[in-house]
Amino acid sequence: MEVMAKIEKVLVLFAASLSLLLSGCAARKLEIGLSLQLSGRMAETGVAIRNGATLAAEECNAQGRIAGRQLALIVRDDRGEPRAARTNAAYFGDRGVALVIGSVTSTPTLAALDVLCARGIPLISPYASSSALLSGPGCIFLLGSPSDAEARSLARCAAADIPGGRAALVYDVANRVFAERWMLRFAEEFAKAGGSITTRLAFTSGGVASPLIAAEALSGCDTDLVVIAADALDAALIAQRLALLGLKRRLYCANWAMSPEFLMNGGSTIEGATFVNDVDEEAATPESERFRRAYRARFEQNPPFAAYLGYEAVLVAASALTRSGGRGGPTLAQAIVAGSPYHGLQGDIAFSSGGVARREQWVFRVRAGRFVVEAHAP
Amino acid sequence: MRRRTARRRLRSYFLAVAIASAFIPALVLGAGGALALRALSASYSDALGAVFLQSLADRVESFLERASRALRYAAVVEARSGGGGAIRYLAAFFPEFDMIQMLSAEGRILEIAPYDERFVGMDMAGQAAYRDEVRTNGVALSQGFVSIYSGNPTVTLSVNLADRRIVGFLSLAELSGALARAGLPEGALGLIVDARGVVIAHPDYRKAVERATLDPVELRAIAERSGGGEIEIEGERYRAHFARLGASGWYVGLARTPKSARGVGSEFLAIFALVFAASIGFGVITALRGVAAVEAGLSRLVAAAGRVAAAPIESVSSSEGEFEELGRAVAAFEEMERRVAEREDAMREAEERLKRSLAEKDVLLKEVHHRVKNNLQVVSSILRLQAGAVEDERVAALFLECQNRVQAMALVHEQLYRSDTIAAIGMRGYLESLVAVLSDGFDPGARGIRITCDIAERELPTALAVPCGLIAVELLTNALKYAYPQGLGGAIRIRFEDRRESCALVVEDEGRGLPPGFEPGASRSLGLSLVTSLVGQLRGELSVEGPPGARFVIRFVP
Numbered sequence: 001m002e003v004m005a006k007i008e009k010v011l012v013l014f015a016a017s018l019s020l021l022l023s024g025c026a027a028r029k030l031e032i033g034l035s036l037q038l039s040g041r042m043a044e045t046g047v048a049i050r051n052g053a054t055l056a057a058e059e060c061n062a063q064g065r066i067a068g069r070q071l072a073l074i075v076r077d078d079r080g081e082p083r084a085a086r087t088n089a090a091y092f093g094d095r096g097v098a099l100v101i102g103s104v105t106s107t108p109t110l111a112a113l114d115v116l117c118a119r120g121i122p123l124i125s126p127y128a129s130s131s132a133l134l135s136g137p138g139c140i141f142l143l144g145s146p147s148d149a150e151a152r153s154l155a156r157c158a159a160a161d162i163p164g165g166r167a168a169l170v171y172d173v174a175n176r177v178f179a180e181r182w183m184l185r186f187a188e189e190f191a192k193a194g195g196s197i198t199t200r201l202a203f204t205s206g207g208v209a210s211p212l213i214a215a216e217a218l219s220g221c222d223t224d225l226v227v228i229a230a231d232a233l234d235a236a237l238i239a240q241r242l243a244l245l246g247l248k249r250r251l252y253c254a255n256w257a258m259s260p261e262f263l264m265n266g267g268s269t270i271e272g273a274t275f276v277n278d279v280d281e282e283a284a285t286p287e288s289e290r291f292r293r294a295y296r297a298r299f300e301q302n303p304p305f306a307a308y309l310g311y312e313a314v315l316v317a318a319s320a321l322t323r324s325g326g327r328g329g330p331t332l333a334q335a336i337v338a339g340s341p342y343h344g345l346q347g348d349i350a351f352s353s354g355g356v357a358r359r360e361q362w363v364f365r366v367r368a369g370r371f372v373v374e375a376h377a378p
Numbered sequence: 379m380r381r382r383t384a385r386r387r388l389r390s391y392f393l394a395v396a397i398a399s400a401f402i403p404a405l406v407l408g409a410g411g412a413l414a415l416r417a418l419s420a421s422y423s424d425a426l427g428a429v430f431l432q433s434l435a436d437r438v439e440s441f442l443e444r445a446s447r448a449l450r451y452a453a454v455v456e457a458r459s460g461g462g463g464a465i466r467y468l469a470a471f472f473p474e475f476d477m478i479q480m481l482s483a484e485g486r487i488l489e490i491a492p493y494d495e496r497f498v499g500m501d502m503a504g505q506a507a508y509r510d511e512v513r514t515n516g517v518a519l520s521q522g523f524v525s526i527y528s529g530n531p532t533v534t535l536s537v538n539l540a541d542r543r544i545v546g547f548l549s550l551a552e553l554s555g556a557l558a559r560a561g562l563p564e565g566a567l568g569l570i571v572d573a574r575g576v577v578i579a580h581p582d583y584r585k586a587v588e589r590a591t592l593d594p595v596e597l598r599a600i601a602e603r604s605g606g607g608e609i610e611i612e613g614e615r616y617r618a619h620f621a622r623l624g625a626s627g628w629y630v631g632l633a634r635t636p637k638s639a640r641g642v643g644s645e646f647l648a649i650f651a652l653v654f655a656a657s658i659g660f661g662v663i664t665a666l667r668g669v670a671a672v673e674a675g676l677s678r679l680v681a682a683a684g685r686v687a688a689a690p691i692e693s694v695s696s697s698e699g700e701f702e703e704l705g706r707a708v709a710a711f712e713e714m715e716r717r718v719a720e721r722e723d724a725m726r727e728a729e730e731r732l733k734r735s736l737a738e739k740d741v742l743l744k745e746v747h748h749r750v751k752n753n754l755q756v757v758s759s760i761l762r763l764q765a766g767a768v769e770d771e772r773v774a775a776l777f778l779e780c781q782n783r784v785q786a787m788a789l790v791h792e793q794l795y796r797s798d799t800i801a802a803i804g805m806r807g808y809l810e811s812l813v814a815v816l817s818d819g820f821d822p823g824a825r826g827i828r829i830t831c832d833i834a835e836r837e838l839p840t841a842l843a844v845p846c847g848l849i850a851v852e853l854l855t856n857a858l859k860y861a862y863p864q865g866l867g868g869a870i871r872i873r874f875e876d877r878r879e880s881c882a883l884v885v886e887d888e889g890r891g892l893p894p895g896f897e898p899g900a901s902r903s904l905g906l907s908l909v910t911s912l913v914g915q916l917r918g919e920l921s922v923e924g925p926p927g928a929r930f931v932i933r934f935v936p
Contacts, residue, residue: 038589039524043587043589044523044526054591074613075612077584232526241496241500244496261526264505265502265504266504267500267502299575299591300573300574300575
C-alpha cells in the first residue's frame with residue numbers, strides 16, 4: 001500500500017508538472033485590439049491603418065518579446081458605425097486586451113470611448129481627431145493633431161491665400177462629431193482672419209448622389225473658395241461636379257479626405273486642393289524611408305499617410321507596454337504619458353497629460369496628382 | 379522476508395500481465411493504425427487539395443476570360459455602332475460588371491453604365507484603370523480593390539478602343555460565393571489572392587471586403603514549393619498550398635488549420651495517446667491496488683487457514699480488501715472455520731458419549747458372558763456329578779462327553795469376558811484351554827498318549843470360534859477314546875493353520891485308523907454328526923484320511 005501511495009503521488013505530481021509546462025508553453029499573447037472601418041466608404045483608410053499596425057507588430061515580435069510575451073493584433077471591422085464600434089469595444093473588454101487602437105472616423109470612436117473608459121482600457125486614435133473626443137473620459141490619446149487645431153490652421157492658410165475671401169462650407173453630418181465642430185472652428189478662425197462664410201451646406205453621405213446634389217446647390221453661391229469636411233470620395237465627387245458645373249473654386253479640405261481615393265477620383269479637378277496634416281507621405285527622413293521600404297516589401301504598394309499613423313500607434317503602444325510590464329488599464333495609460341516623447345516616423349510624438357500629441361503640422365496641396373508639402377502650417 | 383518477496387512477485391506479475399496483454403498490443407495496433415490512418419488521410423487530403431486548387435484555378439481563369447471576352451466584344455460592337463449602347467447592354471446582361479466607363483484619351487467619362495448623366499465628363503485620369511497597361515489578350519487587368527462605389531471586391535478590366543478606353547468594374551463577389559459553396563471541411567479555407575497578397579475572394583465575403591493581406595514573400599515561396607508551407611492569415615497560422623495563375627498573376631490557395639491539415643489520423647493519434655496514457659496510469663494504479671487487495675485478502679486467508687490448521691501463521695490484517703468477492707471469500711472462510719470448530723466440538727462430545735456407552739456395554743456384555751460361563755460351568759459340574767453318580771460306565775462316559783461339550787462352550791464365554799474385545803477370540807488360547815480340559819478328563823499321559831498343539835495366533839469371530847472349538851472337542855475326544863486301544867500309546871496332534879484367505883483345523887493321530895468305508899456324513903456317531911453339522915455352519919470342507927492313523931482336516935474361510 002505504501003508503494004502504491006508513492007506511485008500515485010508521483011503520477012499526480014507528473015500530471016501537475018505537465019499541465020504547468022503546457023500552460024507555460026501556451027503563454028497568452030499580449031493583445032491589442034484594432035477597431036477599424038474595413039468595409040464601406042472609409043475602408044481604404046482603415047486597411048491602411050491596419051497594414052501599418054501589422055507591420056509594426058511584426059517588427060516588434062521579430063525584435064523580441066514585450067514583458068515576455070508576443071504582440072498580437074485582434075482586428076475587427078466597425079463599418080464606421082457607432083453601434084458596431086461599441087460592440088467591438090465590449091468584445092475587446094471581455095477579451096482583456098491591453099489597449100485598443102481605432103477607429104477611422106470620430107463618430108464611432110466616440111461611441112467606443114465610453115465603453116472602453118468604463119473598463120479602464122486606453123484608446124489610441126491614430127486617425128480620428130475630433131477635439132470632441134477630448135471632452136469625455138480621459139483615456140484617449142490622439143496621435144494626430146486635434147481637429148480644432150487643424151481647422152484653425154487651415155482657416156488661417158485659406159485666409160492668407162485669399163485675403164477677405166468668401167467661403168462656402170460643405171460638410172457631411174454622417175460624421176457629425178467631427179464635421180460640425182471642424183466647420184465651426186474653421187469658420188471662427190476664418191472670420192477672425194478677415195474672411196467670411198457665405199454658405200453652410202450639410203449633407204449626409206451614403207451614395208454618390210448626395211455630394212453631387214450638394215455641389216449643385218453651390219452653383220448659385222457667391223464664393224471664392226469651397227471648404228469641404230467629407231471623406232475622400234465625397235470630396236472628389238464634389239470637386240468633379242463643381243468643375244462640370246463650371247464653378248472653378250479653390251478647395252480647402254479637412255484631412256479626413258486626404259487619401260489616395262481623393263486623388264484617384266478627383267482627377268484634374270482637385271489640383272491645388274489644400275490640406276493641413278501631420279504626416280508627409282513623401283518625407284525624406286531616414287525613418288520614413290525605412291518605413292516605406294518595409295511597407296512596400298510587405299504590402300507591395302506605397303503607404304498612404306494613414307499607414308504611417310497605424311504604424312506609429314503600435315510603436316507607442318509597444319513602448320508603453322514595455323514600460324508598464326505588459327499591464328493594461330490605468331497603469332498603461334500612465335505609461336503612455338510618462339513614456340513621451342516617442343520617436344515617430346516623422347519626428348517626436350509627445351503626449352500632453354490630456355492625451356494630445358504635439359506634432360508639427362504642414363500645409364499640403366495637390367500637385368500633379370500628389371499631395372505635396374508646401375509649408376509649415378500657420 | 380518470504381512474504382515480502384511474494385508481494386513483489388505478485389506485483390510484478392500483475393504489471394507484466396497488464397502490459398503484455400493490453401498495453402503492448404494496444405500500443406502497437408493503436409499507434410500503427412493511427413500513423414497509417416494519418417498518412418492515408420494526409421495523402422487523401424493532399425490529393426483532394428490538388429483537385430480543389432486545379433478546379434478553383436479553372437474557375438477563376440474561366441471567370442476572367444468570360445468577362446474579358448465580353449468586354450472585348452462590347453468594344454468591337456461599340457467601335458462599329460458607337461453611342462454607348464454596347465456598354466449599357468453589357469452592363470445589363472453581365473451583372474458581374476458593377477459599372478462600365480468609356481473614357482476619353484484624357485481620362486474623362488464619355489459613357490457610363492448604369493447611366494448617370496452627372497458623371498459624364500468627370501475626370502477619371504487619376505484612376506489606375508486609366509493607366510493600366512493592356513496585356514497580350516488586349517485587356518488590362520488592375521490589382522484587386524474594394525470599389526468605393528459598390529463596396530464589392532473589384533478589379534477593372536480595360537480595353538482600348540481607338541483613342542478611347544472602356545473600363546469595366548468587375549465584381550469578384552461571385553468568386554467569394556463560389557468558395558463559400560465549395561463545401562470544404564471545417565478548418566479548411568479556399569482563397570483567391572492578388573499578386574500583392576491581398577485577399578480578393580474568401581468564403582466569408584466580409585473577409586474579402588476587409589482585404590486581409592498575406593505576406594507576399596511567404597506567399598510566393600509557398601507557391602513555388604510543391605509541398606506547400608505555413609502562412610499567417612489574420613493572426614492564425616495555416617498550412618497552405620497556393621498555385622499562381624498565369625494571366626492574372628493571382629494566386630488560388632487552400633489553407634488549412636494545423637489541426638485540419640494533420641488529418642483524421644492525427645486526431646485519432648492524439649485521442650489514442652490520451653486514452654493510452656490514461657489507461658497506463660489507470661492500469662498501473664489498478665494493478666497496484668489489485669495487488670494490495672489480493673495481498674490483504676490472502677493475508678487474511680492465510681491467517682484463517684492457519685487457525686483452521688490449529689497452527690496460527692500470523693494475525694489477520696484489519697484492513698478491508700478492495701475486491702468484494704475476495705472479501706466475501708475471506709468472510710465465508712472464516713464462517714466456515716467457525717462452523718467446523720463448532721462441529722468438531724460436537725463430534726468430540728458425541729465421541730465421548732459413545733465411548734462411555736461402549737465401555738458400559740463392554741462391561742455389561744462381559745458380565746453376561748461371565749454369567750453364561752458360570753451357568754455352563756454349573757451345567758458341566760452337574761453333568762460331572764451325574765456321571766459320577768451312575769454306575770454304568772457307558773452312561774457315565776456319555777455324561778462326561780456332554781460335560782466336555784458344555785465345557786467347550788463355557789470356555790468360549792470365559793475367553794470372551796477375559797479378552798479385551800468381545801467380538802473375536804484368540805484361537806491359540808482357546809484351543810489350548812480345550813486341550814487342557816480334555817486332558818483333565820481323559821488323563822492321556824497315564825495311557826501313554828501325548829497331545830501336541832501347533833496353533834497359529836489368529837482371532838476369529840465368536841460365530842466361527844464356537845463351532846471350531848466344538849469340532850476340535852469332538853475330534854480330540856474320538857482320538858482319545860478310539861485311536862489307541864488299551865496298552866497302546868501314541869501321539870495326537872492338533873494344528874490350526876492361518877493361511878490368510880482361509881483357515882484349517884487339523885486333528886490327526888497315528889492310531890489304528892478308521893474303519894474301512896468310513897464316511898463322516900454317514901456315521902451314526904453323535905460326535906461325528908455334530909462335526910459334520912458344525913462344518914456346515916462354518917461353510918467349510920471336511921476331509922478325512924487314513925489309515926494309517928486318522929487325519930481330519932476342516933478348511934473354511936473366516
